[in-house]
Amino acid sequence: MANSKGGSRKLLWLMMVLVVLSSSAAAAAIYLVLGQGSGDSTSAMQVQATPERRAPIFVKIDPFTVNLADDVYGTRLLYTGMSLKVGDTETREILEEHMPQVRSRLLLLFSGQEARELTGPGGKEALADKVLAVLHDPMTEHQPELAIEDVLFTEFIVQ
Structure with missing residues (x-):
């Protein structure tokens, strides 16, 4: 029985040490959590000042197939699909409401291009600038300025 009393005292001491250690760890964790919230107000302000992430707004334009201006190789074709990245929903709504007019303007623009210009270095970037x-x-009177941020070609074949 002497062994069982010594063993139970060791177990009692071990349990007391574990309680003290776990209490200390819990106290340290609480201190750190509460210390971060109130102690460092500048980092809290920076977190609040960070703008929320906005989802991009895209307007998909169905693909075009147009005859390009004649060059030394004869008649060439352009097949292109594109999307417009816009800055707000109002711009998206205006573009969608006037899509036939948008497509007509783009068709006239694309049909006046030459194949060598489009396939050369910077040709697609120059075409994107012309689209903008x-x-x-x-497109109508009293229309607010459109917030078109980027022209993205999703398909582009010159043949």
């Missing part, structure tokens, strides 16, 4: 310029003109 064509769509910048208002």
Whole structure:
């Protein structure tokens, strides 16, 4: 029985040490959590000042197939699909409401291009700039300025 009393005292001491250690760990964790919330107000303000992530708004334009301006190789075709990245829902709604007019402007623009210009270095970027310029003109009177941020070609084949 002497062994069982010694063993139970060791167990009692071990349990007391574990209680003290776990209490200390819990106290340290609470201190750290509460200390972060009230002690460092500048980092809390920075977190609040960070803007929320906005989902991008895209307007898909169905693909075009157009005859390009004649060059030394004869008649060439352009097949292109594109999406417009816009800054707000109002711009998306205006573009969707006037989609026939948008497509007509783009068709006229694309049919006036030459294949060598489009396939050369920077040809697609130059075409994207021209698309932005064509769509910048208002489609109706009293139309607010369109917030078109980028032109994204999703398909592009010159043949």
